[in-house]
Amino acid sequence: EAGVxxxxxxxxxxxxxTVTLRCDPISGHDNLYWYRRVxxxxxxxxxxxxxxxxxxxxxxxxxxxxxxxxxxTYSTLKVQPAELEDSGVYFCASSPLRTTSSYNEQxxxxxxxxxxx
Amino acid sequence: xxxxxxxxxxxxxPEGAIVSLNCTYSNSAxxxxxxxxxxxxxxxxxxxxxxxxxxxxxxxxxxxxxxxxKYISLFIRDSxxxxxxxxxxxxSSGGYQKxxxxxxxxxxxxx
Numbered sequence: 294e295a296g297v298x299x300x301x302x303x304x305x306x307x308x309x310x311t312v313t314l315r316c317d318p319i320s321g322h323d324n325l326y327w328y329r330r331v332x333x334x335x336x337x338x339x340x341x342x343x344x345x346x347x348x349x350x351x352x353x354x355x356x357x358x359x360x361x362x363x364x365x366t367y368s369t370l371k372v373q374p375a376e377l378e379d380s381g382v383y384f385c386a387s388s389p390l391r392t393t394s395s396y397n398e399q400x401x402x403x404x405x406x407x408x409x410x
Numbered sequence: 411x412x413x414x415x416x417x418x419x420x421x422x423x424p425e426g427a428i429v430s431l432n433c434t435y436s437n438s439a440x441x442x443x444x445x446x447x448x449x450x451x452x453x454x455x456x457x458x459x460x461x462x463x464x465x466x467x468x469x470x471x472x473x474x475x476x477x478x479x480k481y482i483s484l485f486i487r488d489s490x491x492x493x494x495x496x497x498x499x500x501x502s503s504g505g506y507q508k509x510x511x512x513x514x515x516x517x518x519x520x521x
Contacts, residue, residue: 335414343506363507396461401454402453403500404453
């Protein structure tokens with residue numbers, strides 16, 4: 294079974310440009326999360342989708358970030374316009390809606406490394 | 411104040427050593443305490459989790475949680491070079507809630 298995939302693996306853009314990151318969750322996983330790690334800091338939560346609905350977007354830093362999950366499958370995270378402080382690694386994670394375990398494990402993708410110059 | 415505090419290391423130990431990794435947290439709502447392992451250029455991978463206070467053992471790994479002192483530990487016995495990675499403590503209030511990560515401790519096991 295394929296894991297969480299993210300595209301691109303690395304993106305280098307100039308300040309003011311737009312970038313769109315894509316995440317394909319594990320098939321059948323209705324929960325989808327975005328996290329990011331900026332240089333020297335911890336991985337921080339951005340938002341959580343359940344199917345196509347935003348369940349929690351409390352971690353979104355500002356309105357330059359737009360996340361979508363049309364159809365409840367893959368998700369995109371657009372940064373427009375990008376700023377220098379947006380540089381970091383953006384992780385996507387997914388989990389099933391129901392599980393037999395007491396904890397709902399989140400499976401992480403390899404991340405997209407974003408560099409804003 | 412950060413919700414989760416973790417010494418970033420790096421920590422370098424000889425093969426076969428016992429490794430102790432620790433975190434403290436401030437949010438009393440945390441009920442699940444995860445340890446993730448992250449290899450270079452990879453995403454975090456769940457190593458093990460503990461619910462509430464207590465110990466949990468899985469092979470060479472033991473996780474401990476003391477909710478009274480808000481202290482989380484991971485012990486690695488007979489450490490191997492393949493254990494070289496960044497270890498992230500990551501508590502959560504459970505369910506489908508977000509995970510709150512520590513900064514991670516970079517571990518290197520020297521053969």
